[in-house]
Structure formats: C-alpha cells, structure tokens
Amino acid sequence: MESTIARGGTRAPLRADAARNRERILVAAREAIVEQGPDVALDEVARRAGVGNATVYRHFPDRESLLHHVLIHVSDRITQRAQEALESERDPFEALSRMILDSADERVGGLCGLLSLSVDVHGAELAAGRQRFLKVTEELLARAHASGQLREDVGAGDLLVAVSRLTLTVPGSTCAHDSTLARRHLQIFLDGLRTPPRSQLPGNPTHLADLKDESR
C-alpha cells in the first residue's frame, strides 16, 4: 500500500523483494553517480546494488529513467530538509544557508545539478517534486531578501546553479572529492551573498524560470 503511494500510485504494488531491489538500485545509483559522474556504467550500478544488470532495466527502462528517479529520491530529501529549515530556523539568512549546505551534503552537484537545472522534466512525478523544492527555495529566498540580509541582485537560479557547481565532482581530479573544501567554498559564497553587496554583478538576477530546459 504505502509503497504504491510512494511510487506515485500509478502501478500495481511491488512485491516485497522487488521493492527492496528498487530501493537498493536507487541508493547504489546515487552513490555511483556522485563518485563517477552521470555516465557510470549501469553494470557498475547493478554490481553495487548486488543485483543482475537486467534487473536495473526491469525497474528503469533506460538510463534516463534511472536518473529521473534518483533525482526524485534526492529531491524529496532536500525538500524536506529545506522545509525544516524554513520552519525551525528563526534567522532567514541562516535558514537559506542551511538549505544550501544540506543540498551540498546530498551532492546535488555530483548528480549533475539535474534537480535545479535543465533536466528533461517529463515525468509528472519529478515535475511535482521539483515544484515542491523550488517553492520552498523561493520562499527561503523571499524571506532572506525581505530581512535585508541577502543582496538584492541575486535570484534563486544563481544560488542553485552555484551550489551545483561548487559541489560537483571534478572529473579526472582526485583531491576534489574533499567535501570540506566544498563546505568552505559554499561558505565563502554565502558570505558574498550578504548585504551590503561589495560589488556590482554583471548581468541580471537569474530566476528559476531562466533555468528551463533548453536542450533538444
């Protein structure tokens, strides 16, 4: 029952073992993508998950679909934590910071920043999850702006793209996995976001609408 809901309620409920496999694959895929990038061999994912390769395809017809659901997975978690930040944190800028650092923990960058960026959002499920996340983000931003702590000339798009990049695993590099480094840079970036602005930015604030998928 519950698993049916979790999957969006569109299919017959999964058998217990199938559901366990599905979960394992998603977890393995997230790890693999974070470590090796979005081009990981799917056989590698299967190996990590401890299942046969074809099982991956039974659950996710193609690579895109797998990515898709990994994102939903991640999206749900960071949305939830953002929500918590929104509710429990008094200071609006602090709340924004928490959301950003939490996102970094999920290695959103290693996941291609797909969440915030230009993923082909065709699945209703992902679209909905993305909406939820964006809504919370906008809210956090609005409050920070309103509080006068966040410089006026930045939009949600700026934040999400930047966090994606700063937490991205640099392909071919080895030291860059260091998450402490990412935390440091995010912190510096956050400091740069505070008022008063110490410089004038080129271009215009980037909003979420500006990140719409333009691919293909």
Place this chain on the structure above:
Amino acid sequence: MESTIARGGTRAPLRADAARNRERILVAAREAIVEQGPDVALDEVARRAGVGNATVYRHFPDRESLLHHVLIHVSDRITQRAQEALESERDPFEALSRMILDSADERVGGLCGLLSLSVDVHGAELAAGRQRFLKVTEELLARAHASGQLREDVGAGDLLVAVSRLTLTVPGSTCAHDSTLARRHLQIFLDGLRTPPRSQLPGNPTHLADLKDESR
C-alpha cells in the same frame, strides 16, 4: 626556428601545414573538452578540427598527450594574463580578481581544472608551465593578503579549486554554458573573499601543496 622554440625545442620544426593542423587540433580539443568534458571522443575532436581522426594520433599519440598539450596551451595564456594583472594593476585585490576572471574566460573548469588540480604532471613542459602559473598566483595572493583586503583564512588552493568548479560545464545541462552566470558567481565568490570575513570557515586554508596529485 621560432616554432621549434615555441614547441619546446625538442623536435624538428613542423612543416607549415602540419603546424596549422596541430594548432587546429589543440583549439578544437580545448573547445570540445570544455563542452563535453575530458572524455570527449577523439573522433569528435578530429571532426571539429576538420582533420582525419588519425591525424590527431599523429600529433598526439594518445588521449593523455592531447590533454597534456591543451593544458600547456591554456596554461601559457592564463599565466601571461596573470602576469599582466600583477604588473599593471595597482590594487592588489583587483589584480587577483582579474586573474580569476581571466582564468574563467579560458574555461579552466571545463578543462577539468587540470591545471590547478591533480593532473598527472609527468611532462617537464607542463610541469614548468604549471610552476610558472602557480608562482604568479601565489604572488597575487600574497599581495592581496598583505594589503589587508583578502580574508586571512583562505589559501591559493581554495581559489583555484573554486574557480575550476564555478566555471565547470555541468554535464548533461545545457543552460549552464552561460558564461555570464559564471561571471556572476565568481564575483559573488570574490565578494565573499574580502575582509572583513563575514563568517568563520570550517577546516583550514587550502594551499597549493594540498592539491598535489594523490591518484595512483
């Protein structure tokens, strides 16, 4: 003669057409790597350069060699611009900023941040180029620190890794090529680097030595 020197003086001078091809390949490779990452198909590079695939191999026996020389190419340019900034810019922080933004223009991130990061530096030529770049960078940093404009708790390693990431093309994304976005984020990051520091950073300043290659 001159071309011999330009290539390091180790080989016989190239014929005019061969030199032209070599150049074309380097340019095409840099673009391709920036757009598609360091795993681009070499056939793709050949196509962009308008030469047969085997020609790529004649000039660069393997992928590593090609990357190697692309980096030398880029390294030379950003070092030169950093040098200019060092010499002509009065304000130390301004000089540092210029170097960083110039590096971004070369899409160092798309090049795997290989320059600043952990590239396997076995060629004497690249090693020397890297040294030159790092020396100028350290100098710029030292002056900025000395002037009291740059927060104390950051090292050259922080800067170079961050600029690599902020200029990295996010694989799978399309909008992220927008270089204006990168400029904006670098600017925000630079603002975060100024004194007085607006927060305390986790971990310790990352210096260049900390970026040493730890792979294999």
Place this chain on the structure above:
Amino acid sequence: MESTIARGGTRAPLRADAARNRERILVAAREAIVEQGPDVALDEVARRAGVGNATVYRHFPDRESLLHHVLIHVSDRITQRAQEALESERDPFEALSRMILDSADERVGGLCGLLSLSVDVHGAELAAGRQRFLKVTEELLARAHASGQLREDVGAGDLLVAVSRLTLTVPGSTCAHDSTLARRHLQIFLDGLRTPPRSQLPGNPTHLADLKDESR
C-alpha cells in the same frame, strides 16, 4: 557439474546456451587460427562462430585468453591420442609415428606450434595440459630410443618443432592447406628419423627444456 569439472572447476557452471556458444567459439577460433594464423581478426572468429563479436569477449576477455583456451582444447585431444598410441601400439616407433601424425591432424602447426613451443604459459590449466602432453611425448621417445629404431641424435624438441613447421599453413599460400602433402612430408621426416642414421646432424639434440620461452 560435469561441465564445471571440464572447465577446470573454477567457475559456476555455464548455462546451456552459453556453453554451446563457448564451444562454438573455440571451434571457430581453432579453424580460423589454422587458416589465417594467430593474428586472425576476432570479428572473423565471431562471424564463423555465428555469434556477435562481443560474445567472444564475454567468454574470453582478450585475444590471449582465447588462444590460451584453444590450446588447452587441442592439447587435451592430442594428449589423449598420444596416450592411446602409447598404450595400444606394440611397436615403439609406430607409436611415435601415430602421435606425430595425430598431432598433424590437429594442425598443431597452424596453431603456432604454441603447444610445443614458446607460448607464454601463465595459466595453471594450460601449464598442466602442456606437462601432460610433454610427459607422454618423452615416454614415447624414450621407448623408441630404447627399441633401437630411433636415431640417437634427436630429442623431443626436434620432433615437436619439426611437426609444428611441417603442418604450418604457409601464410599467403593456398595450395598448402593440402593435408595430404603434410602427411607425405611427415612420413619422409619419420623415415629420416629411423636407424641407422644416414648422415650426421649439425648441432645437438634439442630437448624440451631448450624450447623454454625466451620471449620478453
């Protein structure tokens, strides 16, 4: 179970269809090597076996591995036949002759004489097979010598190298596939091996130890 044993007992038993393919590939490879030498295109082997090229790689990770197993295949057969000759043939020279002519039937030469010669014998399986073959060969030789029918100035190395060469497919030639021709030459060679020797041979008897791999 049995198939497991047949394969050396090191892996899980193959599925029926996979085992069939494996066998087909080995057979096709043997033929192809015999006809075109050890450098045959593996795609050619795949075509002959009626499987996709990648299937060859699934069973044999690289060319060396394929050769390896082809040799084991052949080794097992000629050893068995040599054993039969040893046991059932009264006349020692006759037994030796049978072994040699049987080996020729397997086109040992076309297989690079790898069995008797300098194959890089790293696999325990092949090493063991080779030992079994060499042991029987030595025994056959010893008996023939003891019977006074085989000239004293030849060793096992002489025989094995000669049979390899006389059964070798001459690259670029077409008529040379004629196995009758090979039989004729082997017979003449065998006649030259009988006592009394009709000439004095240059050099010394070549023993098996002299054939040890000296490559790399």
Place this chain on the structure above:
Amino acid sequence: MESTIARGGTRAPLRADAARNRERILVAAREAIVEQGPDVALDEVARRAGVGNATVYRHFPDRESLLHHVLIHVSDRITQRAQEALESERDPFEALSRMILDSADERVGGLCGLLSLSVDVHGAELAAGRQRFLKVTEELLARAHASGQLREDVGAGDLLVAVSRLTLTVPGSTCAHDSTLARRHLQIFLDGLRTPPRSQLPGNPTHLADLKDESR
C-alpha cells in the same frame, strides 16, 4: 645501364641515389619479412631502409609489388647457387642437398615459400625467374633420381613445399628463429628422401605443376 637491365630493361635508368634506395628497400624488406612475416608494416621496412615511407611506394606501388621484387631478388640468388651446385657437385644427391640447404639460408620459408608456391605470378619478370629456378630444380631432381639415390615417390613439389615449411618462422614463437634447428630438420628430411624408402608415402608425388596458384 646495368641497373636498367637488372630491372628488366623496361624503364628509364634510375638515378644513382634512387637505385641505391631501391636496393636498400629490397634488402630491408627481405629482412623484415623474414623476421616478422609477410605482414610487416611497410613503415617498418622504410625505417629499416632508412628512407621515408613514401619512398617505398615510389619504388613499389603496393605491398604485393614489393613482395614480388623481393622474391625476384631471392630467386636470382638461389637459382645461381643451385646452378653452381649443379655444375660443381659430382654426387647428384649431394647437389640436391646443397640446393636445399642454400635455399634454407635464404629463409625461403620466411618469405612465405612464395617462390615455390602459389604466388600470384603476374609479373613477367618473376615468372621468368621462377622458371629458371624451377628448371634447375627439376634438373637436380632428375639427376638424383637417375642416380638411384633419391626415392622414386617424391616430386619437386614435395621438396619445395617442405623446405619452405621447415625454414618458416613460426609466428608467435621465439626460439624457432634458430637456424641450426632448421638445418637439423632439413638434414633429417633429406635422410628420409634417400633410397631405399623406409615406408610407403600416402598420395602421389607432388610435381611443380601441382603447386600452381589456385588463389582468387
């Protein structure tokens, strides 16, 4: 003048340096073929000859042509030596032996036995050279038969194919380059050719006509 004749008198005389190059290439090609088989990279031949690769093509339009002329080269030499054996050697079997051992010295086998076998003999020049060689061979054989020393059931084809194989470099093997080994085997083979025959051969005597090219 002479060089013109040597090349068949069909072209303008070569410049001195060109003639030297031509010779070098032929020598290098023979060596390379002997060592690495008939599939040697032509760049390798060029390197050994100390000329540019294109120079090989200037002299010999394609690989076949090069092989062709290498064979003419070899053919001339072994014919001459066979002629000498025919004239100076009293004992007919001895003369035949000399021819065979001399041929072995030229590594006729390594040259694919192309001379005696099925080379595509389209060039008049090679055809003529081949004819000369075969004529001497037949004469040597006829005398040996007439003297009663050579078993009746063998033909020239048997001899030439056998000597080709026994002197062939076994691809992939390393020890087999040992020419002493080849000499030993040829000697044993020659012993087997003497009367009285020690066995009955299968099939029929192979004559030169039987070796006609049947390829393509």
Place this chain on the structure above:
DNA sequence: TATGAATGAGGCTTCATTCAT
C-alpha cells in the same frame, strides 16, 4: 625525387540495451 603528413578503413574493446532461461 624524396619525404613528412594526411587519410579512411578496419580491428579491438566496452557498454547500453535486449533476449532467453
């Protein structure tokens, strides 16, 4: 003429995806 350079075809190998048990 001699040569270094360029090229396309072909072999090797991997991997996303499909098939059969």
Place this chain on the structure above:
DNA sequence: AATGAATGAAGCCTCATTCAT
C-alpha cells in the same frame, strides 16, 4: 520477477595508401 548471456553500435587506435611540400 530476476538473471546471465547476447548483441550492435561506437570509441580507440593502427596501418596501408595517397597527398603536398
């Protein structure tokens, strides 16, 4: 449902051959 096996397309690289200096 789960899996091992099979497949073809695509990337890497080499080499025979052609081109341009």
